[in-house]
Amino acid sequence: MKTFLIYFYSVFLFGQTGLEVAKMVDNRKKPKDQSNITKMILTNSKGKKRINIIKSKSMDSNKKQIMWFIEPKDDKGVSFLKIENQGKDDEMRMWLPAFKKVRRISSKRKGDSFMGSDLSYEDMSSRKIDEHKYSRLEDQVVNDKLCYQLEVIPNEKASSSYSKHLSWIDQSTLMIIKEESYDKRGELKKTKKFYNTELKGYSVMERVFVKDVQKKHSTEVTFEGLEVDSGIKESLFQEKNLKRLPRN
16 A cells, blocks of 8 residues: 555656557547648748648658649649558558659658758658657746656667657647657757647647748748548548549
């Protein structure tokens, strides 16, 4: 009984561990599928902007995703397919109509930029629990929200381009609202801000702002026309559909 009381007191005093918080985030209520029009604004160090419009569909917590570029004109028709796998490398392919070929993106290139943005292929993939070490730091208030603060360190399985991340998780929704990502030298590489909304009983992301502090380049991603649980079929996520822009 005494041992139980000591354990209960320690849990009450210190709360969940970093790993437990990460599992809570991973297991939160999520839509079965999601579709939207993505507006991606790239801004370079001189303030020059480039705007991409993308049609996106995903399911299974974004582990399956397909995207078709609509604008600008020189990128129209480019498309991207991602299928995340448990226990083996993720599959990532890009259809390049100008070359009439599908380019496979290997796991060794996860750190590469996605279409010139400040998001890498790694940034666009789910963070697998068993490929990272999670440490809980002191809770902090961010934007009037009480947040768990986690230090996330990739292990060898992750093949990451980062040495660590600092993540702030809203305790009420279990949604990430802020993150700092550090390069292999331990220097700050990117800052990320996440803006979320409620839709049909789910907390979903509606905007992301990423800044590469080393290159002085930023990317703002806005998800417009959000729809959830619309009945997207798993058969959509195939290479042959990269060349077929859906009507809806």
